[in-house]
Amino acid sequence: MTVEPALDARLAPRPDAAAKASGATLYAADLPAPEGLLEVVLVRSPHPRARVVRVSTAEAVAAPGVAAVVTAGDLPDALAGRRVRDMPLLARDVVRFSGEPVAAVLAGTRREAESAAALVEVDYDELPPVLGAERALEGRPGTVHDAPWEYPGAVAGEDAGPNVQSVVAEGDRAGVAEALGRAAHAVSAVYRTPSGQHGYLEPHAWVAVPLAGGRRLRLWGTTKSPYRLRDQIVACLGLDAGAVEIEPVPLGGDFGGKGDVVDASLCAALARHTGRPVRLLLRSAEDLAATDARHPSVIAVRLGCDGSGRFVGLEVDAVFDGGAYAAAKPIPSVNLHGALECALGYRFPVFSLRSRVAYTNTLPKGHMRAPGAPQVVFAVESAVDELAAAGGFEPADLRRRNLLHDGDADAYGHRWPEARGIQTLDAALAAAADAGDGSLAAVGTGVVGTGVAVYARPTPLPQSTSLQLGRLPDGRLEVAVPIPETGTGNHAVVQVQLASALGVAPDTVVVRQVSTGSLPRDPGVGGSRVTVGMSAAVARLAEAWREGGGQGTVSVEVPAGSGAPALAYCAQVARVAVDPETGELRVLAVVTAVDVADIVRPRSHQLQIDGGTVMGFGFASMEDLLEDEGQVWASNLGEFRIPSAADVPALRTVLVTGGRGVGEANVKSVGELANVPTAAAIANAVFDATGVRIRTLPVTAEHLWSALQERAAAAAGAGSLP
Amino acid sequence: MRLRFTLNGEPQELDASPTASLTEVLRSLGLTGTKEGCRIGVCGLCTVLVDDLPVSSCLFLAPCAEGRQVWTVEGLARRDPAVVAAFVEHEGMQCGICTPGQVVMASAARSELGAGAAEAEIREYLIGNLCRCTGYQSIVMALGSVVAG
Incomplete structure (x- = not known):
């Protein structure tokens, strides 16, 4: 029905x-404390890679209020993970990222536990960290794990090379090279995106209560997938299937960051070890610097078209920095499925994609709102604009010539009965051109420009x-x-x-x-x-x-549904102003057109679009954890800045109604659409305004000013030639 | 140390550590509508009114509340239900973790901003109350309807 x-x-x-x-x-941190509760504070490694020589706990154990100081040797030799179980609950002999827990202090109050945690002394023997995904894949200067292919659930074999979490390869690389050799116009460029955090404002929080002498456990906490987490905890600790029950709790934001397998498994183990209820409340700064983050990326794109602007081939080679553990990634490929979406929306006669995820000695990376897609779509939709410039095409028109029509097959050969990319793009352009929209007419100081970008995502069964x-x-x-x-x-x-x-x-x-x-x-x-x-x-x-x-x-x-998934498009038009003297970027407006079928609850639908667009705007223009030398430098919400009410551009939404969706409700998904194309739309608008192509996010004033200076110097240099 | 202040209109007397934040004290009294967020005065999750002015209670030492009027979201929701109603009507929330702080700001905005506040003024006013879910549009509308009365 x-x-x-x-x-x-x-x-x-x-x-x-x-x-x-x-x-x-x-919320989880607000629940009344159970009788006999112990508060947990974790002692974390300051080093990205080191051998743990000695952990001295005597002074901490003697501190007021302390019930126990727990190290790896006190707990089962267990590994936690959502697909790959590769992360110890507490570091055993080595630490693999700065922020990795080495000991847990349990005390009657959080203050007591925090004071005692400062008394735990850990002797480390520092090792040269493996940093930068590309270097890591060459095995330099070593390996993060000795034999990662042996971890339960590992997908990359020993023959995959050093430091590989996952490799996904699709398409015909040689075919693309040949097609691009015949192209009338072609571009080749490398794009980079930084590490970032989900930005939920509720830090992770867990309460674990042991029952029946620790044979059973009840947990309350910040998880988006309680049933899967229950199974993951049971697998990690080797418990009976019915031993763990996860209780209902609303979340203070998720965006992919509330998988929580390690925190929850650790709390379960600590509750069993002490026989008492335990509570772990992460501080906000700790949450930013030590829980899973967005994968930084280096993405090489080659794209070409014929003389009439029809794409002849696309090659995407993406390298993602997966950090020290793959534990947070939830899908069987242990990759970023959004990477595969770079080629969904257009016709490509030949296509190839390689998506490699590397182990490095950095914060473990996980899934964040359309995982992989904001990165690859920034790269590919920037490259489409670069191709338009190279071939003398108008950027929107080049897209229009290549977007799928109803019944077309995508680059993977899947036919989509309905593909409304052109209508969606045109709806966004029409709304942006609407002179009645005062926000779009508002021209700031400096030079202004307009950019577009398109994203297509399947609505799953x-x-x-x-x-x-x-x-x-x-x-x-x-x-x-x-x-x-x-x-x-x-x-x-x-x-x-x-x-x-x-x-x-x-x-x-x-x-x-x-x-x-x-x-x-x-x-x-x-x-x-x-x-x-x-x-x-x-x-x-x-x-x-x-x-x-x-x-x-x-x-x-x-049961799982059968039938056909649907394709949903999102097109965005960004209007920006750039101050050429300072490099200051102001995003004046973002128009978002969304391809929809029926909408169950209009206000929830709209808030997903608004919130997504603002998240895309943050990714484009301000968010960066500043991971460097294995440390997170932007480790509080003053330094890892997410957009405030005063930062955000004017937002306008156009719904392209009448689509055919999936399932009984005839819907197309919306939660992971609007945050994806925004960065490319903004970078393309910056190019339109200034002629400067930004290939590295975020587009900060410093970065843009330097690029403007380089271009001016190059122009002056060229002008001085005889 | 002994601490006396007025909390949500009622006299309150308790023992508090001299270094306790007002957030800690309020939450220990079961007033968990005041959330612990960034702890550096940036996110606004812990916003309360002290003598009718919004403060980040994470940066406000509890002893400084001595003799003052403190209102949390729980008290304001009873004293000023129209503010809660505005956030419900405009759906100025999704996950809701920032909503208590936004509601406290909206309550203070009546006197701090006044009925004629422009949208840009409202957005500046909310600069210290982050929200990751909504994109702010519906929060700005809720606050606008509160100040418009």
Whole structure:
């Protein structure tokens, strides 16, 4: 059946809004402390690579309030990870990144634990760190792990070469070289993007309570995928399948950063070791400098077209810095699936992609909102503009000549019945050209320019999940869901869908996350799949409820969906002003056009677009963890700057309606679209304004000023030739 | 040390460490709407009112609250439900971790900004209250509707 949301349900207030706005919502760090709680503070390595010679804990153990100081030798010799189990809970003989935990201090209060942590003395024998993904893949100056191919879940074999986390190769490299040799116009360039953090404002937090003498554990904490995390903890610690239960908690932001396998496994192990409840509350600075971050990248692109502007071939060779451990990456390839999306939106007769992820002695890297896509789309959409300049094409027109039409196959040979890239691009351009938009007419000081960029992403099929429905004593319906409310409004979406399917008012439907012991399965929040996945399950649940006469309790478990995924486009137009004297970049406006089918809850949909665009703007213009020599230098929110309300450009959205989506709700995903093309749109606008091509993010004033100076010097030099 | 102040309109007396932040003291009283964020006065998650002015309670030593009027989001939500209603109506939130701080700012904005505040003034006013989810549009609208009364 198709669930068509009723208008009143679509426009109803978020069910969690009033509690959040009045401070009543309890996040993981807000939960009442269990009896006998020990607070955990971690002692972290200051060195990116070193042998741990000795850990002296005697002084810390004797400090006031301290119950235990735990080192690797006290815990099971266990490795944690989401796919590859390669990270120890506490460093055993070596540390592989600055920030890696070496010891855990447990005390009655956090202050006591922090004071005692300063008394733990660790002797290190420093080693030359492996830094820079390209050097690491050459094995210089050594290897981060002795035999990474032996880790459970490892995908790169011994023959893959040194320091390889993962290699994905697609397409025909020789074919591209041959095609580019025949191209009328071709470009070849290398693009670089920095390390960054998700920027959620809630630091990671975990509470673990041992039961039955430590044979069972209950955990509360910051995870986006409780069911998978439960299985990962059990695998890490070698426990029985039913030994771990993860309790419901809303998240204070995720964006891919709340996988939490190591923190949660460590807390479980500490609770078992001490026999007492433990709590780990990361400080914000610690969270920035020691939890998984976005992969920095070096991406080489070669792209060519014929005389009429038709692409003849694309080669993308991406090297990602995966950091010291692959533990945070959740997908079977242990790669960044967004890297593969660089070629989805256009026709390429021949194409090749290689995406290599390297081990280095830096902060472990994980998945962040459309993992890999912001990096490769910055590179490829910049290269498209460079090709337009080389061939004398108008940038939007060059894209229009190559975007997929309905029924076209993408570079992987997959045919898309619906491909609305041209409509989406034209909608963005039309809105940007709209003279009625005062924000776009606002010209700052300096030179102004306009840039475009396009991104295409598949909306996935639903994965297997489960739901339960019953009636509360007050007569309202209560639907038990396996997913945490990460912030996106996913509980509100379930409320709208179920109220619509049953024909009841939305405020008579309560959505409640339940523990992992209460429902059989769920894949967690991620991959832009929640609305699609929940819509399939809600439709089955409503059917079952009606069949049961609307009484008692009904449960449904739905299999992974079959059918066809859909392709969703996002096109952005950025308008910038550059001060040529200082290099200051002002992004005046970003227009975002999004290819949509039906929209379940318009306000949640819009907030995903607005928030995504601002995240893309931050990636383009300000965010950088400044990882250098194995240290994170921007290790607090004053130095790792994310956009404030006063930083952001004027935002405008155009919805290209009427598309064909996926599943019962007929939707196209939106959560990981708008943050992707923004950086290329801004860099392309900077080129339009100044003639300077920026190939390294973020586009800071210093960086842009230097590029402007170099160009001026080159022009002067050229002018002085006889 | 002994500390006396007025908390959400009620007299409060407690023992506090001289180096405790106001965030720590408030959270130890169960007022967890005041969040611990960056701890350096940048993110705004811990914003409360002290004598009607918004402060980052992470940088405000608890002893400095002696004799003052402190309002947290919990108290303001009861005293000024229209502010909460504005954030619900405009959906000025997603994950909600920054929302208590934004609500405290909105409550103070009535007197600090006034009814005629331009959008740019509202955005400047919110510069110390970060949000990673929403892109700020809906928060600015919520705050605008509060100051417009």
